[in-house]
Amino acid sequence: MSSSRSRDNGWVPDEPGMITFNNRVAVVTGAAGGIGRSVCRMLLEAGARVVVADLDGTAAEALARELDLHGDHAAGFAHDARSSADADALMAFAVERFGSLDILVTAAGLFPPAPLEEIDDEAWRNVLAINLDGVMFCSRAAAPLMGEGASMVHIASLAGHRGAVRHAHYAAAKGGVLALTRTLAAELAPRGIRANAVSPGLIDTTMIEPVMARRGDIILATTPMARVGTPDEVAGVICFLASDLASFVTGETIQINGGLYINS
Numbered sequence: 001m002s003s004s005r006s007r008d009n010g011w012v013p014d015e016p017g018m019i020t021f022n023n024r025v026a027v028v029t030g031a032a033g034g035i036g037r038s039v040c041r042m043l044l045e046a047g048a049r050v051v052v053a054d055l056d057g058t059a060a061e062a063l064a065r066e067l068d069l070h071g072d073h074a075a076g077f078a079h080d081a082r083s084s085a086d087a088d089a090l091m092a093f094a095v096e097r098f099g100s101l102d103i104l105v106t107a108a109g110l111f112p113p114a115p116l117e118e119i120d121d122e123a124w125r126n127v128l129a130i131n132l133d134g135v136m137f138c139s140r141a142a143a144p145l146m147g148e149g150a151s152m153v154h155i156a157s158l159a160g161h162r163g164a165v166r167h168a169h170y171a172a173a174k175g176g177v178l179a180l181t182r183t184l185a186a187e188l189a190p191r192g193i194r195a196n197a198v199s200p201g202l203i204d205t206t207m208i209e210p211v212m213a214r215r216g217d218i219i220l221a222t223t224p225m226a227r228v229g230t231p232d233e234v235a236g237v238i239c240f241l242a243s244d245l246a247s248f249v250t251g252e253t254i255q256i257n258g259g260l261y262i263n264s
């Protein structure tokens with residue numbers, strides 16, 4: 001990567017200038033969310049063609065149009081992460097529309113707060129279905145359509161490493177994503193397909209508003225960098241892992257949390 005530039009008011013990260021995707025085809029789930037939207041934009045800026053998939057199909061279509069008015073490089077798709085049929089249809093759509101499938105980023109997620117005794121069977125199943133089943137269904141549907149050099153990047157969470165009070169279902173699902181990703185990496189490596197994960201800490205999207213309202217002060221006080229992250233700071237790492245710059249990296253997880261993990 002090129003060296004960092006400095007400005008009068010401090011250091012700013014580079015644009016991902018050396019990352020190029022040369023018309024590679026990417027599917028991003030949960031794409032209308034805070035992180036997913038950044039991932040889509042960065043992938044497009046680096047030359048990928050992107051299927052923008054979300055449960056909210058209208059938002060997915062609108063984002064695709066916003067990012068690429070003519071639809072040559074981006075297309076929206078309604079996709080429920082809980083459905084394996086939707087996963088199959090999504091991957092088939094990517095190949096039909098853009099000719100191949102090279103990158104999968106799973107950003108669909110749900111993070112509802114609830115103490116253990118208030119997580120009923122339905123809530124448990126729903127959170128596991130969106131955050132874990134969805135990753136499995138998309139990976140299983142994508143793998144047969146991918147070739148040498150393809151890459152999956154799954155969004156796990158700090159919660160998957162150390163647990164998360166009032167989020168037992170979410171933490172369990174994200175821990176599952178970490179184990180699933182390592183297994184995918186080993187199984188798919190002989191076919192030249194890589195699988196990695198990122199584990200964000202607290203990133204500034206609507207998802208963390210309830211947590212920040214309840215314990216934001218405490219979290220920031222224990223974060224060495226004393227701030228939450230931006231969606232772009234997650235998207236940049238995802239683009240690195242999806243790119244050829246990471247061509248010998250598989251089965252890994254990159255933490256993105258301003259030091260919160262090592263400090264707690």
Ligand SMILES: NC(=O)c1ccc[n+]([C@@H]2O[C@H](COP(=O)([O-])OP(=O)(O)OC[C@H]3O[C@@H](n4cnc5c(N)ncnc54)[C@H](O)[C@@H]3O)[C@@H](O)[C@H]2O)c1
Pocket residue numbers: 029030031032033034035036054055056079080081082106107108109110111130155156157158199200201202203204205206207208
């Ligand atoms: N924001 C954070 O601090 C943080 C931290 C760790 C991990 N993550 C993970 O990052 C990913 C993106 O989160 P975000 O912060 O952008 O949240 P967000 O709420 O902004 O986006 C989540 C997206 O997932 C979509 N979604 C919800 N249910 C779905 C379903 N059944 N099928 C398909 N899509 C569905 C939503 O429509 C939304 O667009 C999630 O997997 C989340 O768990 C976020």
